[in-house]
Amino acid sequence: MSNDTQTIHDITNQDYKYGFVTDVEMEIAPKGLSENIVRLISNKKNEPEFLLEFRLKAYRHWLTMKQPKWQNVNFPEINYQDIIYYAAPKQKKKLESLDELDPEIRSTFEKLGISLDEQKKLSGVAVDAVFDSVSVATTFREKLGELGIIFCSFSEAVKNHPELVKKYLGSVVPYTDNYFAALNSAVFSDGSFCFIPKGVRCPMELSTYFRMNASETGQFERTLIIAEDKSYVSYLEGCTAPMRDKNQLHAAVVELVALDHATIKYSTVQNWYPGDKNGKGGIYNFVTKRGKCAGVSSKISWTQVETGSAITWKYPSCILYGDNSIGEFYSVAITNNWQQADTGTKMIHVGENTRSTVISKGISAGHGQNAYRGLIKIMKNATGARNYTQCDSLLLGNQCGAHTFPYIEVKNPTAKIEHEATTSKISEDQLFYLRQRGISSENAVSIIVNGFCKQVLKQLPMEFAVEAQKLLGVSLEGSVG
Amino acid sequence: MLEIKNLSVSVDNKQILNGLNLSVKAGEVHAIMGPNGSGKSTLAHILAGKPGYEIIGGEIIYQGKNLLAMEPELRACEGIFLAFQYPVEISGVNNLYFLKEAYNAIRRHRAEKALDAMDFLKLAKEKMKLVELNESFFNRNVNEGFSGGEKKRNEIFQMAILDPTLAILDETDSGLDIDALKTVASGVNHLRNEKKAIILVTHYQRLLDYIKPDFVHVLAQGKIIKSGDATLALRLEEEGYSWALEKENARA
Numbered sequence A: 001m002s003n004d005t006q007t008i009h010d011i012t013n014q015d016y017k018y019g020f021v022t023d024v025e026m027e028i029a030p031k032g033l034s035e036n037i038v039r040l041i042s043n044k045k046n047e048p049e050f051l052l053e054f055r056l057k058a059y060r061h062w063l064t065m066k067q068p069k070w071q072n073v074n075f076p077e078i079n080y081q082d083i084i085y086y087a088a089p090k091q092k093k094k095l096e097s098l099d100e101l102d103p104e105i106r107s108t109f110e111k112l113g114i115s116l117d118e119q120k121k122l123s124g125v126a127v128d129a130v131f132d133s134v135s136v137a138t139t140f141r142e143k144l145g146e147l148g149i150i151f152c153s154f155s156e157a158v159k160n161h162p163e164l165v166k167k168y169l170g171s172v173v174p175y176t177d178n179y180f181a182a183l184n185s186a187v188f189s190d191g192s193f194c195f196i197p198k199g200v201r202c203p204m205e206l207s208t209y210f211r212m213n214a215s216e217t218g219q220f221e222r223t224l225i226i227a228e229d230k231s232y233v234s235y236l237e238g239c240t241a242p243m244r245d246k247n248q249l250h251a252a253v254v255e256l257v258a259l260d261h262a263t264i265k266y267s268t269v270q271n272w273y274p275g276d277k278n279g280k281g282g283i284y285n286f287v288t289k290r291g292k293c294a295g296v297s298s299k300i301s302w303t304q305v306e307t308g309s310a311i312t313w314k315y316p317s318c319i320l321y322g323d324n325s326i327g328e329f330y331s332v333a334i335t336n337n338w339q340q341a342d343t344g345t346k347m348i349h350v351g352e353n354t355r356s357t358v359i360s361k362g363i364s365a366g367h368g369q370n371a372y373r374g375l376i377k378i379m380k381n382a383t384g385a386r387n388y389t390q391c392d393s394l395l396l397g398n399q400c401g402a403h404t405f406p407y408i409e410v411k412n413p414t415a416k417i418e419h420e421a422t423t424s425k426i427s428e429d430q431l432f433y434l435r436q437r438g439i440s441s442e443n444a445v446s447i448i449v450n451g452f453c454k455q456v457l458k459q460l461p462m463e464f465a466v467e468a469q470k471l472l473g474v475s476l477e478g479s480v481g
Numbered sequence B: 001m002l003e004i005k006n007l008s009v010s011v012d013n014k015q016i017l018n019g020l021n022l023s024v025k026a027g028e029v030h031a032i033m034g035p036n037g038s039g040k041s042t043l044a045h046i047l048a049g050k051p052g053y054e055i056i057g058g059e060i061i062y063q064g065k066n067l068l069a070m071e072p073e074l075r076a077c078e079g080i081f082l083a084f085q086y087p088v089e090i091s092g093v094n095n096l097y098f099l100k101e102a103y104n105a106i107r108r109h110r111a112e113k114a115l116d117a118m119d120f121l122k123l124a125k126e127k128m129k130l131v132e133l134n135e136s137f138f139n140r141n142v143n144e145g146f147s148g149g150e151k152k153r154n155e156i157f158q159m160a161i162l163d164p165t166l167a168i169l170d171e172t173d174s175g176l177d178i179d180a181l182k183t184v185a186s187g188v189n190h191l192r193n194e195k196k197a198i199i200l201v202t203h204y205q206r207l208l209d210y211i212k213p214d215f216v217h218v219l220a221q222g223k224i225i226k227s228g229d230a231t232l233a234l235r236l237e238e239e240g241y242s243w244a245l246e247k248e249n250a251r252a
Ligand SMILES: Nc1ncnc2c1ncn2[C@@H]1O[C@H](COP(=O)(O)OP(=O)(O)O)[C@@H](O)[C@H]1O
Pocket: B011, B012, B014, B016, B034, B035, B036, B037, B038, B039, B040, B041, B042, B043
């Protein structure tokens, strides 16, 4: 092993620093999934009838489905009866203010660098903190309320704005969409909801922080974002989980709806526990994310930095329904050690003059396997549609892999589609150049990788960009050859 | 400062250096000349610690330490700088950011406080004048899309900032027009003082019109076959390397 390989090894094998467990009293449903469990979840949350119906229909549909097999990732059969579908921190009574939050939970988020103290917050980021699928705190709610912005947990939205939930839930990702979306629709316990009224530009970043704590639970949260005409919102999502020997399932659904001239920017920094260096444990991150550019000249932009999880399997997508609407997908996915990723996007061009841009950066190290899978679909009426796709892979070492699966379906002859793809190994000459200037090999790898990802990272809001850069470095500790 | 003793090096089972000796003291400027493919870049790479070479024999002592046992970044932190013959492009990495990381890595090694972005910018602006680059270079990616001459100036700019103890310039003069050549020379002369040493690898006498070397060596057949003062370079220019080689072979 050369020196460089050794260092890359050392860097890649850095410990996962979010791996601690919080000791709070939990209310936990028995293991397994049945109609009774679905009813129990709905009942616990005092849900209206329409939602129970939605869940039951989803559950019954799920029973008829089979887990898909086409993905380029491998994992043992999941026993869905061996998962806990509801776990919530016990709260004696309803919180009147953030001060009453369980100090253990508060300190968990503090440890993760997320302050739930509104007063102490310097930056303009409103946070919804989700702990084991249950939203425990939402900050800056009143300030946003003055503008008519609703930012709250999904459960609260069901209580306070049932008409909005009823109208939009499942409108972008129907429960019939896929296996995991059906499962989520049946058992989701909480998540974030946000609604930006006509003409309002949301003055701060809205952010949800997901934390998986209980063992053997699945996390099934549901996010719904609606941007009315001429509104704008930037939304951030971050996630971590403790280190566990057993794999844990995370099957979320995110739905975005952008009406006329509205813009939604959705950024994710995903850092779920990736498993240990031998591939034991880690999160299965099987998520359905889709946005609908329903209105004319609307825009949805996905940015994701995927560094965690044992398996990442997701395709944040855009349905470009409104004429002149725009879809964007910027992605960095890192797989190190035994991590696997099959990720990409779908851009469905329905309206005229719709445009989409896809920039994907895959980085593989150790035994990591990284696949980009993307579909560009131009429908019959999408006259003047355009897509640009750029898909670059970087290999660190000899045992990892990069794969590209582009699919293109064109039903309108005026479509213009460009696709560029590259695969390269991290260059010894670049590494040596940086080291010759005094930079340690760990930092050299991190600098080169950050450079490789720059097009994507610069899409992130400032607060997140810095975090993401550090994460890239840490995720790769130990990886060039 | 630097003592190379009986150094033999091979790459891909092909021997390149074969018992090379060289001694460099603080305050000295050494020029190393030699035909194409004689191993000049190999020697420069070995001093900087580039992986991929096999040391078959010999040793290198730098400031009393066993240089060959040191990682490349440690050598850099201990004052060794290599101006590359072919500087590599690094896309997406901001030139100034990269240089700040390098500068601060070296400062931390010396237990000095790292400079923040503002102070570093001040330093960079000052050193920039020396090489006549303009500030747009700060925000470009490392060597990306630079012309040959710009790459070389960028190397000298980095050298000016990192302020090395032993600078090795590998054909920094090749492919430069006369103005660029003067710039490079003034960068080197600026660095020159009694505490530092410089090794100039060059093909041409013309650089030595601007940087007066204390010693000139001819590297051929894997070793230094001839050493002398600045007049040796003039002689080589007139008579070619074959002259030096013939003498060496006649001796052998
Ligand atoms: N990686 C390598 N593999 C095989 N041969 C090499 C390699 N690097 C250099 N060489 C050979 O070593 C010899 C010396 O090269 P180099 O040090 O670059 O010479 P110079 O700088 O004096 O022109 C040349 O014959 C060159 O082809």
